[in-house]
Amino acid sequence: MKNNQSYQSGLLSSKRFLPLFITQFFSAINDNVYKQSVLILLIFQAATLADGALYSNIAAGLFILPFFLFSGMAGQLAEKTEKSKLIRIVKLFEIPIMIVGAVSILTQYVWLMLATVFLMGVQSTFFGPLKYSILPQHVAPSELTKANALVESGTFVAILIGTIFGTYYITQSLGPTAISIAVLVLAVMGYVSSRFIPVSEANEPNLKFTYNIFSSTKNVFTALNSQTESVGKSVLGISWFWLIGAIILTSLPNYVKHVMGGDELVVTSALVVFSLSIAIGSLLCEKLSRSRIELGIVPFGAILITLFLYLLSQEPAISTYTPQHTELLTLAQVLKTGDMVWHFIWMAGIGIGAGFYTVPLYALIQQRTEEASRSRVIAANNVLNALFMVGSAVLSIVTLSVFQWSISELLLLLAGLNLLISVYIYTKVPEFFLRFVIYILAICMYRVRTKGEANIPNEGAAVIVCNHVSFVDWMFILAASPRPIRFMVFAPIYYSPALHWLFKMAKAIPIDSEKTNPEAFKKAFDEVASALEKGELVGIFPEGKLTSDGSIDIFRRGIERIIARSPVPVVPVHLGGLWGSMFSRKAKWQLPRLKWSLVSVAVGGPIAADKVVADDLREHVLALKALHSKGVD
Structure with a gap:
């Protein structure tokens, strides 16, 4: 075909x-x-x-x-x-x-x-x-x-x-x-x-x-x-x-x-x-x-x-x-x-x-x-x-x-x-303006290439999991998706004065530490379950934090908890090219270059709910990383 x-x-x-x-x-x-x-x-x-x-x-x-x-x-x-x-x-x-x-x-x-x-x-x-x-x-x-x-x-x-x-x-x-x-x-x-x-x-x-x-x-x-x-x-x-x-x-x-x-x-x-x-x-x-x-x-x-x-x-x-x-x-x-x-x-x-x-x-x-x-x-x-x-x-x-x-x-x-x-x-419908912001960001600051975006389902619930490189990772995943995605975002960042309006527009789901704020932690998982029940897409970063060295850290078990409650497919995604950008922990603050940074978004095939294991998901994302080094088209 x-x-x-x-x-x-x-x-x-x-x-x-x-x-x-x-x-x-x-x-x-x-x-x-x-x-x-x-x-x-x-x-x-x-x-x-x-x-x-x-x-x-x-x-x-x-x-x-x-x-x-x-x-x-x-x-x-x-x-x-x-x-x-x-x-x-x-x-x-x-x-x-x-x-x-x-x-x-x-x-x-x-x-x-x-x-x-x-x-x-x-x-x-x-x-x-x-x-x-x-x-x-x-x-x-x-x-x-x-x-x-x-x-x-x-x-x-x-x-x-x-x-x-x-x-x-x-x-x-x-x-x-x-x-x-x-x-x-x-x-x-x-x-x-x-x-x-x-x-x-x-x-x-x-x-x-x-x-x-x-x-x-x-x-x-x-x-x-x-x-x-x-x-x-x-x-x-x-x-x-x-x-x-x-x-x-x-x-x-x-x-x-x-x-x-x-x-x-x-x-x-x-x-x-x-x-x-x-x-x-x-x-x-x-x-x-x-x-x-x-x-x-x-x-x-x-x-x-x-x-x-x-x-x-x-x-x-x-x-x-x-x-x-x-x-x-x-x-x-x-x-x-x-x-x-x-x-x-x-x-x-x-x-x-x-x-x-x-x-x-x-x-x-x-x-x-x-x-x-x-x-x-x-x-x-x-x-x-x-x-x-x-x-x-x-x-x-x-x-x-x-x-x-x-x-x-x-x-x-x-x-x-x-x-x-x-x-x-x-x-x-804030999605229109949000997509506009994402589109301008992708055009003005980055050169984005995607592969496998057809793996994101056109309808029905699914969870998108991805490595966490920068503060704008979610925007590039949204840009590759034909549908809105509701991302789980760390509460202090979600409620920050400069970004709260943007996350609210994106219908992001704030989540806090279970030890620090157990009520907010439980509420976040309840909202994820509700979104999946409605047939929506939910995006999470299983590492739970930005990478500090550009590598992919251990995936936490929260994804298993989500799927146990809402058995839906999981779609692995790998982001490449953002490490060292101004939005990552290794920020290079310099004047804009004539050559745009290449960002790759590689989307893997859906994984059935009964096959979801945090460590295995990490391996799937690592396998997608090879596509960035080869050049995503």
């Missing part, structure tokens, strides 16, 4: 992923070709500007409405039905929908166009839970981030292609004919590609299905509420991104016209920059994540979004454009006018930040959601996404029309709100 790295490199060409990717790509193009063509036709058919705005808002509302009405049913159906078959049915229905759409484009009958937009929304509603919930069934846990990055980048490239194609061709003499042919061909191609998606068994075949809109919607939110807080806040974070994205895309034409002074080609260029930068950010996120779900990148993405939204809102500081006449500037003129190029850089920064922000969140939802409710959780996410997109329209109307704010002021408000929402999420 090929290793994970081989799978990673061939993911886009594999039969288990490529057909789904192509199906989603064609769907996104088709949606946007048709929607954009309809919007242009509605605006041109309108007798007045007000009529054009009314028709545009009706079309946008009709596309979103099915997400409120049918997401509950879609989530339930995706849960109890074999997914590849359901995708084929959904894609087959796209063909007659597009036949109606083609007729509406050719006849330019307004209400037929609006009806088609609504039916497209219905089709997207039922496709949404399928395309995300099917991924964990066909890709390995180590591939989830890359799979989501490819889906996310492909979707935004498809949105860009569809928008530009629809905008350009619908205005040509043979435009309606070209658009009609295109949407039909894309629908057929999407259906054909869907036939190659591998079989994906139903997660919950015995789930009771209901046609009641309210009870089905309640059911998917009940499934969401039953998940961990990290999943719930990830859904909130994704929905917030869609609010920001909807406002930016809606405001982009007016921003370009009134702030940058650019014409229609500049608007298209701004759309290209924003969409492609999200695609680039998504792919970069996968590279920076090193083929794992790296939550530490999420706060980094939030920081980039906040920073570049703020910079984009500061028009006097980044723009020297002063309109001398009513003529709008061409793209060439805009790029030559003062610091106007910075506008595009700020847009690209927001897009890249968005890629960093959303990809790990989607992957986390897929990984940590219970398999029997994954489709319903994604359906609940779709409902919230739609709600936040409606909220984006309300926020834009209130600020721009009621309060008469400028678009720059709205962007500044978004920057502030994004900061507040991010702080709220990271306060409720």
